[in-house]
Amino acid sequence: MRAIGIILAGGNNHRMRELSQKRAICAMPIAGSYRSIDFTLSNMTNSHIQKVAVFTQYNARSLNEHLNSSKWWDFGRKQGGLYVFTPAVTAENSNWYRGTADAIYQNLSFLKNSHEPYVVIASGDCVYKLDYNKVLEYHIEKKADITVVCRDMEAGTNVERFGTIRMNEESRIEEFEEKPLQAKTNTISCGIYVVRRRLLIEMIEKCAEEDRYDFVRDILIRYKDLKRIYGYKIKDYWRNIASVDDYYSTNMDFLKADVRNYFFKQYPDVYSKVDDLPPAKYNPGSQVRNSLVSSGCIVNGVVENSVIFKKSYIGNNCVIKNSIILNDVYIGDNTHIENCIVESRDTIRANSYFVGEGEVKIVVERNERYVI
Template sequence: MNTQMLGIIDACTNTKSLQPLTSYRSIAALPFAGRYRLIDFALSNMVHSGIHSVALFPRYHYRSLMDHLGSGKEWDLNRKRDGLFIFPPMIENNLFEAPSVFSQLRYHINYFLRSTQKYAVIANSYTVCNINFQQVLARHIDTGATITEVVQNGESLHMYIIETETLVDMLQNSTYDFATIEDFVAYMAQCSKVLPYEHVGYVATISSTQSYFEASMDILSSQTWKQLFMKERPVYTKVKDEPPTRYATGATVKNSVIANGCIIEGHVENSIIFRGVRIEKGVVIKNSIVMQKGIVKTNSLLNSAILDKDVKVGPGFKLIGDTNMPHVIAKGSIQGALMKS
């Protein structure tokens, strides 16, 4: 029996509720957990499930996403056969109207026609979890479902398994142009068997700044970390060679994730610090996220804040948000006295 699967990642989603974090990048490329991007979870799940052909369909601000993925080497997808395929959005006559997800799949239908895999896994790029699609496929085959939908506690995780032939038939013959994959599944549910598969384990859906902040704080729990970053199913990401983080005399770090290449001279607590960040003496950072190459100058205070990449905070500056509404600083911004220098 042919039980091979191909992977389809819908990276078309865009939402204003994540800005300014997604002003210059897609949700799929959003940095997460100190050294990863959200796309890493979908890709790693597929690779660990034996999927060797993955098609990615981006739409908005996908330059940084393509830079992150490269040839797919880190996920063992730089292959002579199959591998990672990135399909840019189709060109529309109306530049103000984005093409539907279904029309993008239809535009690149040759990929599906040339595929030999019997089943297709359709996933989004904004769900953080660690899932084995082989188990979902086994349930799909046993139940004889047309579509198997991954859910948790009755809520859809927007991940599905469908026979490739069924998907191709809809792409070729359907007169409907579904705006989203969810619209397509809802349509199929009217006349076909769409059955659930209950996923057990940690899940976070990143759809807003608040949900991003909450998920980031969740991974500071050892229980959550163990459910996401399993030794037997690691999350792969782009490798960057940087030196170990240097902790100065008097530095304090409590319950935090610190990536490599940092210099820590101040106090960091319940926070996530990405690669290459410098935190100077007298700085206090709590319940916050500082992304790559940020600089926080001496005696500054951050609490419930999210600093995007390359943000510089001047000496003695205070940035205090709320756990229900974290203060977000856009990429490359300069805060405090440095603004006048």
């Protein structure tokens, strides 16, 4: 593909509450065995983008560990590869990334040293499948300066936390509002953009000169009347996990047969870093209904409508309902957990009771197995 990829993976979000205290949003576990960023990385490699940069910043240790080898997504090659950029102190600059445009500006040499004519920019906190080649073909056909991937959201969705757009009959964007107080349309930006590399360099340098730091506000919204900015609508599954409720419902979506079939049985595939773990073990007396149970788990109790991530232990007479149990959790005997997200590496003592009433409860317990 005649494009390089940039994945924006540096942000934090207070709407994730305690879940973002350990990791970046893009490193959040999804569907039992994946991380959020795996879906964007898989889309990049499946679209034959050979050179991809990931811009990380906030709480990046877990994310950097996940990205320590590019072979899982087939980026380990002589030409191209996977590059992870964190903020660096230089003679000209000593700031953290102050926004998405500033993140690109601080790594502008990556763009200038590349030779591909186009750039695909995507966020790493969304769950979807997309062939970026089709977006690029549309971009070229429309003679667009920038193409924004967008989607019509279902009725009842809170679109005010997204960027909302309005297009004319030719799909040219006429209005772009970032997190409006009152949305005028249910068409939102998916945070995926295609732009010509030289134009991107020019606009990013102009932003830096004027002390502007945000890609959406200071480029897309500012240039919407000056540049040819078009929308490319998608209809397939797309979810953003930037809040606890969205993260919970996205994982629960994978309990639906059609969603699992779409992601795991239909081409192209979704790739992730693989751990060498034994299969899940179900001891006598265990009952599992409509749940995902990952490798390395041992189940002794009842699991219903739940997602159990890797290396978790569920004790005798436990009841786990409508919950997400993250990696490496030990749940003691006679414990009841319902409508909860249990943080990774927790130790839940025997005879505990956690139920989320009205909203999803996040359970964070001290892990006594690792205390020195």
